[in-house]
Amino acid sequence: MCGSGNSAILSPPTSSSDDRPSACCQTATTVSATAFKVRVWDLPTRLFHWTLAALVTGSFVSVKLGNMDWHGRLGYAVLALLLFRLVWGFASGGYSRFAAFVRGPGSIMAYLRGASHGPGHNPLGSLSVLAMLAALLFQASSGLFTNDDIAFEGPLSRYVSGALSSLLTTWHRRNETILIALVVVHVAAIVYYRLRLKQDLIGPMITGDALLSSPHQSSPDNLAMRLRALIIASACAALVAWLITV
Numbered sequence: 513m514c515g516s517g518n519s520a521i522l523s524p525p526t527s528s529s530d531d532r533p534s535a536c537c538q539t540a541t542t543v544s545a546t547a548f549k550v551r552v553w554d555l556p557t558r559l560f561h562w563t564l565a566a567l568v569t570g571s572f573v574s575v576k577l578g579n580m581d582w583h584g585r586l587g588y589a590v591l592a593l594l595l596f597r598l599v600w601g602f603a604s605g606g607y608s609r610f611a612a613f614v615r616g617p618g619s620i621m622a623y624l625r626g627a628s629h630g631p632g633h634n635p636l637g638s639l640s641v642l643a644m645l646a647a648l649l650f651q652a653s654s655g656l657f658t659n660d661d662i663a664f665e666g667p668l669s670r671y672v673s674g675a676l677s678s679l680l681t682t683w684h685r686r687n688e689t690i691l692i693a694l695v696v697v698h699v700a701a702i703v704y705y706r707l708r709l710k711q712d713l714i715g716p717m718i719t720g721d722a723l724l725s726s727p728h729q730s731s732p733d734n735l736a737m738r739l740r741a742l743i744i745a746s747a748c749a750a751l752v753a754w755l756i757t758v
């Protein structure tokens with residue numbers, strides 16, 4: 513776990529009601545004279561991310577292969593994950609909290625003019641994160657009301673008129689282009705950071721940790737936080753399971 517085995521405490525925990533990264537049981541640790549190891553992404557956020565990427569890819573592949581049963585199942589799992597992330601944005605600590613990365617136009621302009629920012633999503637990147645979450649939420653929830661005009665109907669389509677189901681199906685299909693564009697920009701930005709700005713964003717999304725040139729507080733990522741995430745994720749899965757069977 514981040515911070516274990518290294519003793520230098522660089523920044524004391526702050527109050528969790530703070531809108532900066534919240535109270536942590538872990539602190540940044542020195543790993544060399546100039547680099548500080550900071551836990552940026554807690555395990556639940558990392559699992560969320562890579563599972564989301566895999567399931568969204570699976571949703572695309574399954575619909576292109578015409579396997580609507582799997583398309584639906586993968587879509588329900590995406591919906592549960594997104595609900596989890598929405599709650600986790602308030603229930604987590606550190607850099608996964610919405611309060612830590614949702615910024616107004618002033619911060620975005622300042623960032624574009626070269627202002628520095630701490631660990632976590634930068635003010636511009638957070639726009640792309642929010643856009644992806646919103647577009648995916650629309651995709652997964654509209655899917656519940658779709659029909660393919662042949663044999664497949666989303667589980668909630670019978671609760672809306674045929675016209676509304678067709679409209680939502682049309683927008684569900686049209687949103688494909690937006691989703692692809694957002695993911696392409698997302699991955700291109702990460703490659704740009706790596707190649708041009710020499711900043712590795714992928715490593716922290718895998719291991720959780722970033723090596724930074726100045727000390728920053730670590731995100732809390734202990735057993736209690738992980739159990740909290742598990743309970744939230746289970747509740748989100750149960751909610752979606754209930755929704756698709758009502």
Ligand code: HEM
Binds near residue numbers: 564717
């Ligand atoms: C369908 C594919 C993908 C989707 C839908 C997706 C979505 C997202 C979302 C929603 C976040 C925000 C995470 C959070 O705060 O919870 C994120 C962050 C991130 N993603 Fe992806 N992602 C995808 C593919 C990838 C791939 C292929 C890579 C690696 C090349 C990648 C690397 C990252 C990294 C490094 C971050 C953190 C960025 C930062 O430090 O600000 N993603 N992604």
Ligand code: HEM
Binds near residue numbers: 571652661666681
């Ligand atoms: C985030 C999750 C989802 C993604 C990324 C996604 C993606 C897509 C895409 C890209 C298409 C257009 C395919 C094409 O026209 O070639 C599509 C169509 C469709 N999707 Fe989804 N979908 C998701 C969730 C769902 C869910 C949960 C359901 C229903 C349970 C659903 C039902 C449908 C139906 C009925 C169509 C129309 C298929 C056709 O007309 O042949 N989708 N989806």
